[in-house]
Amino acid sequence: MSLDAIDRRILTALQQDGRMTNQALAERVGLSPSPCLRRVRLLEEAGVVRGYVAVVEQKAVGLPVSIFISIKLERQREEDLDRFQAAVSPWPEVMECYLMTGQRDYLMRVVCADLPAYERFLKEKLTRLDGIASIESSFALAQVKHTNVLPIG
Template sequence: MRKRHVVLDDIDRRILAALQADGRTTIQALAERVGLTTSPCLRRVRLLEEAGVIRGYVAVVDQAAVDLPVSVFISIKLERQREEELDRFAATVSRWPEVMECYLMTGQRDYLMRVVCADLPAYERFLKEKLTRLDGVASIESSFALEQVKHTHVLPLR
């Protein structure tokens, strides 16, 4: 589903930058930081939420701290790239909690996903009990992340 384009001004960008840095900031602190009074700041935040620019607020959890230290990047090629097969694959993997991200790709592979798990046996279970049981999967290629060099949720707003 494609979102409509929203035109952002400098104040919107400052609001978004501040909320990306600290989503728990109070509206009063946010208003001060971006140079507004509370009511106009709250109105702008609500408009950004309603437009889908702000999709939600979350706590960012350290995956190693909750015993999910392994990140696996998986390239998947389907037997056919017809719309119904693509939709079925996307709907199925969207329900799996281990899948953190999944992208429909151009190039040699159809999908690229990132899966988190506790260890190699947990990944093997995911592979055998879920991924390899999906109809229409032609090939699966897994790459294990050795180190996370950078991870951010902060978009580079101009």
């Protein structure tokens, strides 16, 4: 789907406030409500807008610790990559997981309540996976920047 300037304005506005009424969105992007709603629905159907969520402050819900984990697999065959991805995808502690280039095969961000919770995650889940050659964990001291807003502009 090719995005024009109005689509980009709609996406920028929705990223800032996904609960905005169609009327408010239409006014903000310079459309009448019907064409605005039609464009939003097209963006949703095309998969450009995947869904709407509430952004929850992780510290406020008792998950103040972020850990970045670099993982190297013993082999990088397609079936090994697929098996690893299928194993970690349902784990709720894993907020993000990326297949990487370079020294490590995967980089993931995990959230936990504290160090003992991370130790349980490591011992009961991650280290039980077959085919892992190494795991390196780095604890975030502070979050300098976080955004869910893509620079569509």
